[in-house]
Amino acid sequence: MLMKLIFIGKLKDRAIQSKCDEYIKRLRHYAKLEIVELSDSGVESEGKAILRELEKERVRDFIVLTEEGKEFTSCQLSERLASSDRKLVFLIGGPYGIAPEVKAAANTLLSLSKLTFPHEIARLLLCEQLFRAVNIANGGSYHHE
Numbered sequence: 001m002l003m004k005l006i007f008i009g010k011l012k013d014r015a016i017q018s019k020c021d022e023y024i025k026r027l028r029h030y031a032k033l034e035i036v037e038l039s040d041s042g043v044e045s046e047g048k049a050i051l052r053e054l055e056k057e058r059v060r061d062f063i064v065l066t067e068e069g070k071e072f073t074s075c076q077l078s079e080r081l082a083s084s085d086r087k088l089v090f091l092i093g094g095p096y097g098i099a100p101e102v103k104a105a106a107n108t109l110l111s112l113s114k115l116t117f118p119h120e121i122a123r124l125l126l127c128e129q130l131f132r133a134v135n136i137a138n139g140g141s142y143h144h145e
Contacts, residue, residue: 001134002087007051007142008094009040015093016120023127030134033109040094049097050091059089062106065122066098074143077129078136080108090130092122104120 011017027033038049054062061084072080081088090110091102103109112125135142 001081001084003027003031003088003130004034004036004057004059004087005130006036006038006050006089006091007119008038008046008050008092009119010037011120013120013125015042016124020124020127023131025125027127027131030131030138034115038052039078041100043096046094047102050093050099050102050104054089057087057089060107061086062089062091063107063108063110064093064098064103065112065126066093066103066109067111067114067116069111071111071113074129074132075136075145077110078133081130082131082137090126092103092119092126095119 011020012069022066024033024035029036036053041049091098091106093126096144112122112129115123
């Protein structure tokens with residue numbers, strides 16, 4: 001499995017960075033993973049940078065995290081990931097939202113929750129849920145139902 005995670009801005013909180021690193025390390029046992037951090041520079045500039053990043057690879061499976069997206073259970077996310085036969089690209093935008101043209105380029109709009117989270121927490125939640133999803137798909141024991 002190939003995944004690319006695009007984040008706007010860098011993590012500043014060391015504790016959150018440490019937990020993200022832990023899940024990324026676990027996730028790398030199941031997937032080849034690329035992480036791209038783009039500058040926090042305003043919705044319009046970020047949108048252009050994101051679209052340039054997507055054009056580099058001609059991405060066909062692009063998932064944008066946004067509050068108006070569809071909510072998945074962990075098992076549903078696992079099925080969604082397992083059903084893809086191409087590189088999956090996930091995006092967490094900046095603090096002021098995501099440009100409409102970026103959302104329009106997405107195959108899937110995904111919501112972690114109807115609640116609003118700081119971007120650092122959203123990044124941690126995404127990393128954990130991606131690890132959980134691939135662990136479920138591979139018959140691991142991390143997820144309990």
